[in-house]
Amino acid sequence: MKLQPIIYMTVALGLLNACQKKEAPSIESPAAVVEPTTVTKNKEADSIPMDARTAATARPNTVSFNGVIVSAPQSEATIAVTMGGIVRQADLVPGQFVQKGSIIATLENPEFITLQQNYLEALAQEEYLKQEYERQQTLADQKAASMKKFQEAKSEYMTMKSRLESTEAQLSLLGVNGVTLQKNGIQSLLEVRTPISGYIENVNVNRGKYIPAGEALCQVIDKSAPMLCLTTYEKDVNQIKEGENVEFRVNGLGDMIYKGKIMTVGQLVDPVNRSIKVYVRIIDSNPAFRPGMYVTAHLKN
Numbered sequence: 001m002k003l004q005p006i007i008y009m010t011v012a013l014g015l016l017n018a019c020q021k022k023e024a025p026s027i028e029s030p031a032a033v034v035e036p037t038t039v040t041k042n043k044e045a046d047s048i049p050m051d052a053r054t055a056a057t058a059r060p061n062t063v064s065f066n067g068v069i070v071s072a073p074q075s076e077a078t079i080a081v082t083m084g085g086i087v088r089q090a091d092l093v094p095g096q097f098v099q100k101g102s103i104i105a106t107l108e109n110p111e112f113i114t115l116q117q118n119y120l121e122a123l124a125q126e127e128y129l130k131q132e133y134e135r136q137q138t139l140a141d142q143k144a145a146s147m148k149k150f151q152e153a154k155s156e157y158m159t160m161k162s163r164l165e166s167t168e169a170q171l172s173l174l175g176v177n178g179v180t181l182q183k184n185g186i187q188s189l190l191e192v193r194t195p196i197s198g199y200i201e202n203v204n205v206n207r208g209k210y211i212p213a214g215e216a217l218c219q220v221i222d223k224s225a226p227m228l229c230l231t232t233y234e235k236d237v238n239q240i241k242e243g244e245n246v247e248f249r250v251n252g253l254g255d256m257i258y259k260g261k262i263m264t265v266g267q268l269v270d271p272v273n274r275s276i277k278v279y280v281r282i283i284d285s286n287p288a289f290r291p292g293m294y295v296t297a298h299l300k301n
Contacts, residue, residue, distance in 0.1 A: 062299060063236045063239050063299045064298045065231060065246075065248075066295070066296055067229050067230035067295055068293060069227070069229075069289050069291055069292065070226065070227055070228070071225075075196070075198070075222040075226075076219065076220070077194065077219065078216045079104065079217045079218050080214055080216045081107065081174065081190070081192055081211070081213065081217070082173045082174060082213055082214070083109055083112060083174055084107075084210065084211055084215075085107030085109035086107065086208065086211075087105055087205050087211060088106045088189055089207065090104065090205040092205065092218055093203075098199075100194060100195065100197045101193050103193055104192055104200070106190065106191055107211065108189055113188060115170060115171060115174075116171065119164070119171060120186070122163045122167055125164075126161050126164045133153045133156075135153075136149055136152075136154070175192075194220050196220055198223065200218055201221055202216070203217075205217045227281055228246075228260055228279065228280035229279055230277070230280060231275045231276070231277065231278070232275065232276050233275055233276065234269055237265070241262065242262050242263065242264060242265060243261060244261070246259070246299060248295045248298075249295065251294040251295065251296075253288060258282065258284055258285075259283045259284055259300075260280040260281055260283055261280065261283060262280055263279045263281045264279045265277075265278050265279075280297070
């Protein structure tokens with residue numbers, strides 16, 4: 001049986017030839033494939049002037065602001081009285097619109113009645129004493145009366161005239177006209193009127209409440225001429241000047257852009273955050289504007 005070693009040898013040679021037929025690994029590595037790079041051209045960047053030597057852009061930085069809508073000081077009125085009293089009528093609702101001169105409340109105070117009485121009495125006495133003074137002056141000029149009586153008449157007349165003017169001034173502070181008082185007589189309730197047209201806010205009255213002198217009853221805000229109070233920082237103050245145009249958006253009113261013009265730039269720098277107030281007159285206003293609404297703005301180049 002000599003065929004078995006021959007078979008083994010044949011198989012070994014076959015395996016050796018198969019190994020030799022395998023390709024040897026290439027010494028050279030294939031070149032790396034480089035994908036082409038797409039360059040996007042920035043049209044806005046091409047439009048910016050550029051220095052040929054330093055490649056620095058000449059476009060200025062835009063000054064931005066944050067702030068709120070405010071009312072001009074003359075567009076707000078705090079309603080208070082110089083004489084206290086008990087509220088008898090006050091049908092005020094926050095947000096209610098009132099016309100200039102409207103009665104917003106009535107107060108009751110016995111001193112108000114006494115003040116009117118003193119005025120009418122002083123008016124009557126002043127008229128009589130004036131006539132007596134003029135009569136004594138004529139007699140003194142004619143040497144028909146003593147200078148003592150003339151001086152007494154003059155003193156009484158001047159005293160009463162001063163009292164009348166003082167009482168009239170007090171009534172004027174309460175909104176009572178002397179001529180109207182003479183015509184219509186004494187009124188029992190003090191009428192509180194609004195000096196401007198606008199919307200009622202910060203109501204502090206109700207029926208039966210005692211309001212002391214000087215305490216505010218409410219506030220009236222005129223929205224017809226709002227303005228912006230913006231905040232900037234001292235690093236940008238040299239770029240801000242009065243009369244420059246401003247564009248702004250109002251929080252809650254969408255992406256609508258409104259225009260304004262700088263009125264004044266504050267002179268006081270906040271010592272904590274180094275900020276400065278800038279006030280802007282609104283050119284195209286909107287009835288939806290309300291004092292306190294947040295805005296973002298920037299200078300329009």
